Amino acid sequence: MSFASGRHFLQIPGPTNVPDQVLRAMSAPTIDHRGPQFAAMVPPLLEALKPVFGTTGDVVLYPSSGTGAWEAALVNTLSPGDRVLCFETGHFATLWQAMARDLGLEVDFVPGDWRHPVDPAEVSARLTPETKAVLVVHNETSTGVTSDIAAVRRAMGDHPALLMVDTVSSLGSIDYRHDEWGVDVTVSCSQKGLMLPPGLGLTAVSAKALAASGGSRRSYWAWQPIIEANKRGAFPYTPPTNLLYGLREALHMLHSEGLPEVYARHARHAAATRAAVQGWGLELLCLDPSAYSNTLTAILVPGADHVREVILDRFDMSLGAGLGKVAGEVFRIGHLGHFNDLSLAGTLSGVQMGLQIAGVPVKDGVSAALSLLAEA
Amino acid sequence: MSFASGRHFLQIPGPTNVPDQVLRAMSAPTIDHRGPQFAAMVPPLLEALKPVFGTTGDVVLYPSSGTGAWEAALVNTLSPGDRVLCFETGHFATLWQAMARDLGLEVDFVPGDWRHPVDPAEVSARLTPETKAVLVVHNETSTGVTSDIAAVRRAMGDHPALLMVDTVSSLGSIDYRHDEWGVDVTVSCSQKGLMLPPGLGLTAVSAKALAASGGSRRSYWAWQPIIEANKRGAFPYTPPTNLLYGLREALHMLHSEGLPEVYARHARHAAATRAAVQGWGLELLCLDPSAYSNTLTAILVPGADHVREVILDRFDMSLGAGLGKVAGEVFRIGHLGHFNDLSLAGTLSGVQMGLQIAGVPVKDGVSAALSLLAEA
Amino acid sequence: MSFASGRHFLQIPGPTNVPDQVLRAMSAPTIDHRGPQFAAMVPPLLEALKPVFGTTGDVVLYPSSGTGAWEAALVNTLSPGDRVLCFETGHFATLWQAMARDLGLEVDFVPGDWRHPVDPAEVSARLTPETKAVLVVHNETSTGVTSDIAAVRRAMGDHPALLMVDTVSSLGSIDYRHDEWGVDVTVSCSQKGLMLPPGLGLTAVSAKALAASGGSRRSYWAWQPIIEANKRGAFPYTPPTNLLYGLREALHMLHSEGLPEVYARHARHAAATRAAVQGWGLELLCLDPSAYSNTLTAILVPGADHVREVILDRFDMSLGAGLGKVAGEVFRIGHLGHFNDLSLAGTLSGVQMGLQIAGVPVKDGVSAALSLLAEA
Amino acid sequence: MSFASGRHFLQIPGPTNVPDQVLRAMSAPTIDHRGPQFAAMVPPLLEALKPVFGTTGDVVLYPSSGTGAWEAALVNTLSPGDRVLCFETGHFATLWQAMARDLGLEVDFVPGDWRHPVDPAEVSARLTPETKAVLVVHNETSTGVTSDIAAVRRAMGDHPALLMVDTVSSLGSIDYRHDEWGVDVTVSCSQKGLMLPPGLGLTAVSAKALAASGGSRRSYWAWQPIIEANKRGAFPYTPPTNLLYGLREALHMLHSEGLPEVYARHARHAAATRAAVQGWGLELLCLDPSAYSNTLTAILVPGADHVREVILDRFDMSLGAGLGKVAGEVFRIGHLGHFNDLSLAGTLSGVQMGLQIAGVPVKDGVSAALSLLAEA
Known part of the structure; x- marks a missing residue:
């Protein structure tokens, strides 16, 4: 870009x-x-x-x-x-x-x-x-x-x-x-x-x-x-x-903001992200629902590095690469720190569009995330 | 908030x-x-x-x-x-x-x-x-x-x-x-x-x-x-x-960026916004398609000011009020200046959620906008 | 420079x-x-x-x-x-x-x-x-x-x-x-x-x-x-x-700081500046001591614009030019706003050195200013 | 202050x-x-x-x-x-x-x-x-x-x-x-x-x-x-x-600026500082003229910490304390980094005034520094 x-x-x-x-x-x-x-x-x-x-x-x-x-x-x-x-x-x-x-x-x-x-x-x-x-x-x-x-x-x-x-x-x-x-x-x-x-x-x-x-x-x-x-x-x-x-x-x-509110915000954003992943039909790296992270989500997808490159190039968004023994197999979405619902919506939208452009056959996942965010 | x-x-x-x-x-x-x-x-x-x-x-x-x-x-x-x-x-x-x-x-x-x-x-x-x-x-x-x-x-x-x-x-x-x-x-x-x-x-x-x-x-x-x-x-x-x-x-x-690229970006974002509006089933203030603005979109909706308040309160987003003789009847989305696809996606997501929370019965419009943005 | x-x-x-x-x-x-x-x-x-x-x-x-x-x-x-x-x-x-x-x-x-x-x-x-x-x-x-x-x-x-x-x-x-x-x-x-x-x-x-x-x-x-x-x-x-x-x-x-303290500071800096001018043996533009400004001092000197140029070039300090009918005949020192004793000392030092380098035969005026500042 | x-x-x-x-x-x-x-x-x-x-x-x-x-x-x-x-x-x-x-x-x-x-x-x-x-x-x-x-x-x-x-x-x-x-x-x-x-x-x-x-x-x-x-x-x-x-x-x-120019500037400022110290009649900690530092000058003076406090309080300038076995016996002037002649003049003026206010009987040293700076 x-x-x-x-x-x-x-x-x-x-x-x-x-x-x-x-x-x-x-x-x-x-x-x-x-x-x-x-x-x-x-x-x-x-x-x-x-x-x-x-x-x-x-x-x-x-x-x-x-x-x-x-x-x-x-x-x-x-x-x-x-x-x-x-x-x-x-x-x-x-x-x-x-x-x-x-x-x-x-x-x-x-x-x-x-x-x-x-x-x-x-x-x-x-x-x-x-x-x-x-x-x-x-x-x-x-x-x-x-x-x-x-x-x-x-x-x-x-x-x-x-x-x-x-x-x-x-x-x-x-x-x-x-x-x-x-x-x-x-x-x-x-x-x-x-x-x-x-x-x-x-x-x-x-x-x-x-x-x-x-x-x-x-x-x-x-x-x-x-x-x-x-x-x-x-x-x-x-x-x-x-x-x-x-x-x-x-x-x-x-x-x-209040520490409890900060923690609740992160939990909510993580849940919305996972709702999007589910909508896309992709697999989380984490296999234990009680251990899902509230700050980042690692997603298994073939050609993960290509997906990240497309997203960086087309949508000016940096995502985390797979590291060590999952290099190339996952990408990671950070949803922590100074962050809010609309930035998360933009993030998930960018991931969804990037997956599609990169040729990963995903369905709409953003809507599910928005539903969850709107409820909160 | x-x-x-x-x-x-x-x-x-x-x-x-x-x-x-x-x-x-x-x-x-x-x-x-x-x-x-x-x-x-x-x-x-x-x-x-x-x-x-x-x-x-x-x-x-x-x-x-x-x-x-x-x-x-x-x-x-x-x-x-x-x-x-x-x-x-x-x-x-x-x-x-x-x-x-x-x-x-x-x-x-x-x-x-x-x-x-x-x-x-x-x-x-x-x-x-x-x-x-x-x-x-x-x-x-x-x-x-x-x-x-x-x-x-x-x-x-x-x-x-x-x-x-x-x-x-x-x-x-x-x-x-x-x-x-x-x-x-x-x-x-x-x-x-x-x-x-x-x-x-x-x-x-x-x-x-x-x-x-x-x-x-x-x-x-x-x-x-x-x-x-x-x-x-x-x-x-x-x-x-x-x-x-x-x-x-x-x-x-x-x-x-290049002035032609700047103008094309604004045109694309405006089109995506109108795709969302159409998805929501709402009416544009502008009645002449050849005159649609590339920098902002005014949307007719009952209780427009309440919608804006909900969106400001829940999603920390400022939208434009109806002014003068359309006061209270429209709200305006600005999609101009230093802006990009993911910020637009976040913006439209916030409008959609805000409309729903405010009780305006709208369907999903974000997906249509994303489809258009992904094609470009 | x-x-x-x-x-x-x-x-x-x-x-x-x-x-x-x-x-x-x-x-x-x-x-x-x-x-x-x-x-x-x-x-x-x-x-x-x-x-x-x-x-x-x-x-x-x-x-x-x-x-x-x-x-x-x-x-x-x-x-x-x-x-x-x-x-x-x-x-x-x-x-x-x-x-x-x-x-x-x-x-x-x-x-x-x-x-x-x-x-x-x-x-x-x-x-x-x-x-x-x-x-x-x-x-x-x-x-x-x-x-x-x-x-x-x-x-x-x-x-x-x-x-x-x-x-x-x-x-x-x-x-x-x-x-x-x-x-x-x-x-x-x-x-x-x-x-x-x-x-x-x-x-x-x-x-x-x-x-x-x-x-x-x-x-x-x-x-x-x-x-x-x-x-x-x-x-x-x-x-x-x-x-x-x-x-x-x-x-x-x-x-x-307190408005009275702000005003007193400006008065003190103006007095110190005039003490320096007197030390240099130069003439103030203002002829009425009861009307001396607390925010700036205009000084008559032959070749005033050359003096300013030397000072800008050698000491990276901007001084005010003579304007209108005193153009070329005076230069002006601003000693107002966000300012303190040591910045004034640096300012007056720069004026003194610049005058000397420009060939204006001036004696030491900085010492008199410092004496006044030290007393305050 | x-x-x-x-x-x-x-x-x-x-x-x-x-x-x-x-x-x-x-x-x-x-x-x-x-x-x-x-x-x-x-x-x-x-x-x-x-x-x-x-x-x-x-x-x-x-x-x-x-x-x-x-x-x-x-x-x-x-x-x-x-x-x-x-x-x-x-x-x-x-x-x-x-x-x-x-x-x-x-x-x-x-x-x-x-x-x-x-x-x-x-x-x-x-x-x-x-x-x-x-x-x-x-x-x-x-x-x-x-x-x-x-x-x-x-x-x-x-x-x-x-x-x-x-x-x-x-x-x-x-x-x-x-x-x-x-x-x-x-x-x-x-x-x-x-x-x-x-x-x-x-x-x-x-x-x-x-x-x-x-x-x-x-x-x-x-x-x-x-x-x-x-x-x-x-x-x-x-x-x-x-x-x-x-x-x-x-x-x-x-x-x-050019590295040789940067080094020359520091040498000049150090020389001017020492000229001021000599004018004040004070003693440098460094006894070997070939080893004088170009970036700081340590000066022996009774009640050095009081002098520094006076200067901080009256002139909003921080000077270095004596450290280790010269604690309380020296103060240090830093004249390095992003610095210029007029800031040095302000610095030396502040030291001189502070010494006088603190009761250290010093003569004018600033003039000697200015003479040296004006020559350069």
């Missing part, structure tokens, strides 16, 4: 469409991170962030991608040689356990078909006395499958292993309860439900995780100095000031 | 959705309007504007609304007591002739039903030897009816009256040819097809209009000093620098 | 340096000017504007330059053939009376040397029974001379003529009291003390002025329909929405 | 004043980092970055602070237990060697007085057969002392140790030649000479460093996957897209 009129539809499952007001907030001048204005900004910002994690404990921010926050989770709590239990729910679960190996951990990687959530029964079955941590992806960005974290935690019983959860594509979009569910480390990033550009890694840390203090070498990722500095509104390194401006605005937006 | 996630759908027939890049261009620092940097900006800006009017002659910009450019057209060319011929095609034609009366002109106002374009036969029939100017609205923003300017001009034959045309909601969206059609004064503004915020009035002026120099008192609106100053990159008053930054960017966008 | 690092110093007496936060406010998306969000914005905006004029009466905004507001003042209150009394205090007073003539008024233009304010004794002396209005420029942008409006009003005694005052380069920077001083029409614009880009004309109107309702032809500039529409948060034409966003932010800034 | 009119003077030695155009570039919508538009942006961006490092080899970017790039340098090339040679030139050299210890390296830390650069003779004297790397800070942000990297390299002779250099506060401001000087790893960040907000770590890597591939555990910081992905315009993690937009604009600005 040589020139595209109108606004691009960024319907990958992140980065999501950054709200104008967040971009404007981020374009304020950078200030002295050691001055009083900055120091006054930090504590309320962290307080506003905690309810999104469902915690009253510590949250830690880094200038990093989400993968940086993954690394932080591991090197702050574990020692090389420690065993961790991981579940192959999809591409990102696979990458996280590969990182764990790179960092010297021993990984028990429970195989999976990328179409089901973590099975709590498997969790109890696979735990060993040597297991130091269980790593679970809450919402698999590559598959659109959401695992039940509370059930995973229950399945761990009173095993002393830490529970670490990746909420990269769920935080701020799907109800999440770090404290209530007994999670030790929750990892996330800025560019999905938090509606920011990429560049910020976020972590909620339980007291137990903080006390674990594994033997891995660490400096940049060390939680303790950050938590200490944050108490006086500072950071042990130069913080990403303009992203923090954006975070402040994004949190203000989430709290203005 | 207490809080709205996602981007507002501004589907009134102007102001239109201002592109992000135009807003960013406008947020550059204001510069010295008497300095070399400003002087270098003006001539290429005016040159880039001329093809949009279809002229190689003079164009004049004001810090004003479009009504200011209306006034400029009249006071630069006519004298109090002069006769002008106007046609009641809708609300804005009615306002323009009312302005002409306020400015001391004698108006022959040909009545109309707001559902048809100007009839060229009426033009020739109504011209008198005293007629000094014919005033026509190219695209009636209140009705979605487009008049055939070339035919109007032909109908004037060799009558010496000036032809003045309001292109407020057509310029930059519908093919327009100031020179080729023999128009003397073309009036427009920034906030429609030019994709800018309101605040800029624009006029193309023929040599004949410039020579007319009527006896009306004028200062702010006087063309000659502006045209003279523009030649050296200046203005006789402090120009609206930041809107000019925006205009430069908007013109760059229009020319990047 | 092919490429300039750092921020341009825009030290002309307007447009002034627009604050970042105002530019950001203006880059919010344009909204429906007939919708509830817009309607809710207008009344508090007008209320916040009134104290800047020193009025509790009506204020009227236009998409226009300040010259548009000049025209509005005249055509709303006077009839062609009416006599008005004007004073040649400088370039803009000369332009305003020229506009009055263009609009058909009879002008008594009291000559002046551009170096003194309006003499109240002349006001009483020149008033005739036919005088319908007295037009005075509060702060002459071309000369840096401020006239005493209260004294002018007193000199008019109980003469029924309207008093109209141009506050283009004083409003929001120099204490001004429309009501207390008995002014009938106060004219201003956006791009000076109000810290906005150009594009907005502003007027405060007394009940007497409103009742005057002269016989001049008018439509765009007519106050009454605007005042009526404003009561319900609307405008009779499409308003310049994004400039109104900026105005809201700018007024918030002025009131946050 | 409850409310500050005018622009804040951010004269800490970083973050520096981010140019408006960089902030605007960064406020463009985030795009799909796996799409063609993103892929097309990356290679030219990296190419434009290389000359700033003085390299034709690999450069690697991270979403991180500069400390992240420090860590990357160490964990990519060294193994726990490796010996590194460090020099106590100031606070940041001290922090970097502390990080090296945290990461399991053995550090030979050559003590210093924070007032001199690295002594090349010490380099050769302290190298041992076990030394695996020499770590040097090019320009100590805490002291304003610049070390001679070429001389350090020469002093290493043909010792096989890697040379790693921190250019956090010199890159893009002081001439630097990674290839020519034989540096192996050059570490930097976004928020100083590159004129961006913080959030981006940058590294130039020699072929030798790349081949070293030490035994430290690493994942996030691993160079090889990044370099591989960059070749096809991608990153192995979600990159900080909006900071990359800003980097593109900032590099465009640096190359438009």
